[in-house]
Amino acid sequence: MSYSDTSHAVLLETIENAQAAFSLYKNCSLEQRFSLLRAIAAELKNSGEALIAAAMRETHLPEARLKNELGRTVFQLESYGAAAAAGRWLDATIETRPNAAGAAVNLRKTLVPLGPVVVFGASNFPFAYSTAGGDTASALAAGCTVIVKAHPAHPETSTLAAAAVAKAVEKQQLPAGVFSHVYGASFSVGEELVKHPLVKAVGFTGSLRGGKQLFDWAQQRKDPIPVFAEMGSVNPVFMLPAQLQAQPSLLADQLAASFTLGAGQFCTKPGLLVAIASPALTAFEQQLSDQVKRMIPVHLLHEGIAEAYGHHRSKALQTAGVSVLALSDKEAASQQGQPTVATIKAEQWLQQPHLHQEVFGPYALLIACANSKEMMAVARTTEGQLTTTIMASEEDLQQYRSLVECVKEKCGRLILNGVPTGVEVCKAMQHGGPFPATTDPRFGAVGEDALKRFARPLCYQNWPNHLLPAELQDENPLRIFRTVNGELTR
Amino acid sequence: MSYSDTSHAVLLETIENAQAAFSLYKNCSLEQRFSLLRAIAAELKNSGEALIAAAMRETHLPEARLKNELGRTVFQLESYGAAAAAGRWLDATIETRPNAAGAAVNLRKTLVPLGPVVVFGASNFPFAYSTAGGDTASALAAGCTVIVKAHPAHPETSTLAAAAVAKAVEKQQLPAGVFSHVYGASFSVGEELVKHPLVKAVGFTGSLRGGKQLFDWAQQRKDPIPVFAEMGSVNPVFMLPAQLQAQPSLLADQLAASFTLGAGQFCTKPGLLVAIASPALTAFEQQLSDQVKRMIPVHLLHEGIAEAYGHHRSKALQTAGVSVLALSDKEAASQQGQPTVATIKAEQWLQQPHLHQEVFGPYALLIACANSKEMMAVARTTEGQLTTTIMASEEDLQQYRSLVECVKEKCGRLILNGVPTGVEVCKAMQHGGPFPATTDPRFGAVGEDALKRFARPLCYQNWPNHLLPAELQDENPLRIFRTVNGELTR
Numbered sequence: 012m013s014y015s016d017t018s019h020a021v022l023l024e025t026i027e028n029a030q031a032a033f034s035l036y037k038n039c040s041l042e043q044r045f046s047l048l049r050a051i052a053a054e055l056k057n058s059g060e061a062l063i064a065a066a067m068r069e070t071h072l073p074e075a076r077l078k079n080e081l082g083r084t085v086f087q088l089e090s091y092g093a094a095a096a097a098g099r100w101l102d103a104t105i106e107t108r109p110n111a112a113g114a115a116v117n118l119r120k121t122l123v124p125l126g127p128v129v130v131f132g133a134s135n136f137p138f139a140y141s142t143a144g145g146d147t148a149s150a151l152a153a154g155c156t157v158i159v160k161a162h163p164a165h166p167e168t169s170t171l172a173a174a175a176v177a178k179a180v181e182k183q184q185l186p187a188g189v190f191s192h193v194y195g196a197s198f199s200v201g202e203e204l205v206k207h208p209l210v211k212a213v214g215f216t217g218s219l220r221g222g223k224q225l226f227d228w229a230q231q232r233k234d235p236i237p238v239f240a241e242m243g244s245v246n247p248v249f250m251l252p253a254q255l256q257a258q259p260s261l262l263a264d265q266l267a268a269s270f271t272l273g274a275g276q277f278c279t280k281p282g283l284l285v286a287i288a289s290p291a292l293t294a295f296e297q298q299l300s301d302q303v304k305r306m307i308p309v310h311l312l313h314e315g316i317a318e319a320y321g322h323h324r325s326k327a328l329q330t331a332g333v334s335v336l337a338l339s340d341k342e343a344a345s346q347q348g349q350p351t352v353a354t355i356k357a358e359q360w361l362q363q364p365h366l367h368q369e370v371f372g373p374y375a376l377l378i379a380c381a382n383s384k385e386m387m388a389v390a391r392t393t394e395g396q397l398t399t400t401i402m403a404s405e406e407d408l409q410q411y412r413s414l415v416e417c418v419k420e421k422c423g424r425l426i427l428n429g430v431p432t433g434v435e436v437c438k439a440m441q442h443g444g445p446f447p448a449t450t451d452p453r454f455g456a457v458g459e460d461a462l463k464r465f466a467r468p469l470c471y472q473n474w475p476n477h478l479l480p481a482e483l484q485d486e487n488p489l490r491i492f493r494t495v496n497g498e499l500t501r
Numbered sequence: 502m503s504y505s506d507t508s509h510a511v512l513l514e515t516i517e518n519a520q521a522a523f524s525l526y527k528n529c530s531l532e533q534r535f536s537l538l539r540a541i542a543a544e545l546k547n548s549g550e551a552l553i554a555a556a557m558r559e560t561h562l563p564e565a566r567l568k569n570e571l572g573r574t575v576f577q578l579e580s581y582g583a584a585a586a587a588g589r590w591l592d593a594t595i596e597t598r599p600n601a602a603g604a605a606v607n608l609r610k611t612l613v614p615l616g617p618v619v620v621f622g623a624s625n626f627p628f629a630y631s632t633a634g635g636d637t638a639s640a641l642a643a644g645c646t647v648i649v650k651a652h653p654a655h656p657e658t659s660t661l662a663a664a665a666v667a668k669a670v671e672k673q674q675l676p677a678g679v680f681s682h683v684y685g686a687s688f689s690v691g692e693e694l695v696k697h698p699l700v701k702a703v704g705f706t707g708s709l710r711g712g713k714q715l716f717d718w719a720q721q722r723k724d725p726i727p728v729f730a731e732m733g734s735v736n737p738v739f740m741l742p743a744q745l746q747a748q749p750s751l752l753a754d755q756l757a758a759s760f761t762l763g764a765g766q767f768c769t770k771p772g773l774l775v776a777i778a779s780p781a782l783t784a785f786e787q788q789l790s791d792q793v794k795r796m797i798p799v800h801l802l803h804e805g806i807a808e809a810y811g812h813h814r815s816k817a818l819q820t821a822g823v824s825v826l827a828l829s830d831k832e833a834a835s836q837q838g839q840p841t842v843a844t845i846k847a848e849q850w851l852q853q854p855h856l857h858q859e860v861f862g863p864y865a866l867l868i869a870c871a872n873s874k875e876m877m878a879v880a881r882t883t884e885g886q887l888t889t890t891i892m893a894s895e896e897d898l899q900q901y902r903s904l905v906e907c908v909k910e911k912c913g914r915l916i917l918n919g920v921p922t923g924v925e926v927c928k929a930m931q932h933g934g935p936f937p938a939t940t941d942p943r944f945g946a947v948g949e950d951a952l953k954r955f956a957r958p959l960c961y962q963n964w965p966n967h968l969l970p971a972e973l974q975d976e977n978p979l980r981i982f983r984t985v986n987g988e989l990t991r
Contacts, residue, residue, distance in 0.1 A: 424959070
């Protein structure tokens, strides 16, 4: 089956429907939003077999992984919906104390949805970060209507997921424009969506190039709009000397598994391993190499990813100073990614900016530093990251305080003695970070706080109680936590 | 005294000092931040007389107003500092429940400061939105270091305020780089500041042209950074029929006072008055005209503002369809602004986009609509606003629900039967709105939530208790509200 690009006329109609539906959906109760998200979760479960079969065909991801991911997608919908209904995220605030001059005050602030949101899903998460994924769940929970552009690498999966969402929307007796689904292999579809005046925000998960392009279009509009694009991250791992010495093999085992998990196609893949040259590092290299050699190359998500992996990996390996530490013994067939770990001296890495960027796929680069000063220079040189990992003993942490402080300024999640892959979906998670990890470090894409990307404060001044949204009414009918005259109360 | 532009070399040094100071200041306790803000407030009070004298000379604002504004500035510093110390704004979140697969979880999220922030103050608030004003207070409270570019229209006031801040920084034994002050009448100083890689955010209050330019520079960086620019707003007032009929004179009195308050130099000045033609509107016009005629022209803030007012007012008055409703009987002397209210029919206003923009100064435009449909067209055509005001009876509100819904999508504060001037400094306030009111509708510039512009979430994974910031430690030593395993608790 082929999926041709949505025509200009249909795009316009889609956007107008999304705005018309927004006029209604924005005033649905929080409970109604929760109900919609639960219904979408239920429809996804109903279509689970077909969804997984399609995704296996289109992404080459194994069944177990996809089952797991679908479960996560369902959990996101349900938990973001529950968070929306719980209402605490609104940070509802009421001030009725007279001001310093003795004048009456009646100010009540809540969050309102931004408007129609365009979502560009990810190739590497056909469920959890695509059509009915985290951005869609966040935007719907925040009260926005959503237009999804199907990812060209898994249009069938996207179409099935979109049908499930549409069914839920219909069953909830909401207008169809609450959720729309369009196709666009060409850039122009995305451009038209992002530039349309009725579109009020954008969610994106994917490459730096793609995300930055959408961001630029959105900022060049007559009225710039918020874009949350989650893009590239190399997720450096700093292995400090005492910890490395204490357990070189364990670290090698953990990191080998982490950088090749899902064929290295996770945005939190540890792509840079940084350590100071030492006998322990040699032992680590040996064990890491043994692990990598035993790896089996697997199919990458799609042709484009496989090509890009081939290209960026070759370019990296051909860079002066880079040498292969280990490849999987089994050679990669067409469209597979060959697990690879390379190494370079820090002084050379520092001079090659293209090596500072993500290589998407089962590839990691080990940077060997001559001393702690060089390691600090590497830390200073890295860009914004989703995650940074420190492998350290107590003693290391004492000695490398300034390194920890330096990397803290550049990442959204700081991990001690763990691996960055494995992103828990909960409010305590931060999945975001300074550019180029994302386009706005103040927001995140995972957990209920992801809703905040798509809402803005609105202050009601002097409105009578019955015309206020429920969360601002005197009686607190929703029984949510609110700040009333300076006190947090419910 | 003349204030020459800060040289390139000194700018670079200033930015580097701001970064060096940030490395230390970011780890000060919340209580230490509060202490700094209190100290700044105290120094401003100490320098009160000199500050007010300088501001009177430079801005022509009357003493009573400036005293009031200085009091507000002190209150902002103290209340934002207190809010920072209270720690609830951090939304500290801890998750230690095992995940669905039974694996241990230890995720703890708080907010960390973005880094050095550049602040561009406003001409119309020489204290409250300038050197030691709301943006500086927010950024310091959030843990950022600050570089202020003095407003070229009040460099002496800015220099005195900066000296007060610097004294407080010194007394608190903090590095001088926590707060810096530079001069730049030329655009290039602002450009250099905003484009420097060590600068991590920008706060601006002023014109659409100025704010948009800074925003564009910031977004065109290799690594775009957050810019919160509060810019133009016409703050429309929709006078609905029954309310207008019930009290045309009262409305005219309120609005005449509001649009000329502070010589119309408030960002919340009601610049567009919208009503349906009727005998009541005629009575309103009469009373409004009587009021405006009695007004006394006053000195505008500075030459540039006076020139711009002259220019934009003339351009508006010369537009086809615009007629003067009333001018102050007393003609304006040089550098004064003549209070002016003009009128136009809605069908003509709709076709003249330049009339949709703010005219900064004591000017308002009354739009006479033929019917409710035209009024709705006006509502639909207005851009993003800081405020929108509805003058309405209960009956009006029933009848004009879709108008209210329409304007709600476009403003940060929605006022019923009041005037938009008069911005309470409290958490329930929203001072912000969709573009062009600001560059990001999800943030605001007034009240403690203004801190959120300058901080970002950081998640600590698996860190031992003693290496966590106080707000994330098991014992909750700060006794702040936190979300621990899903429960809000302290």
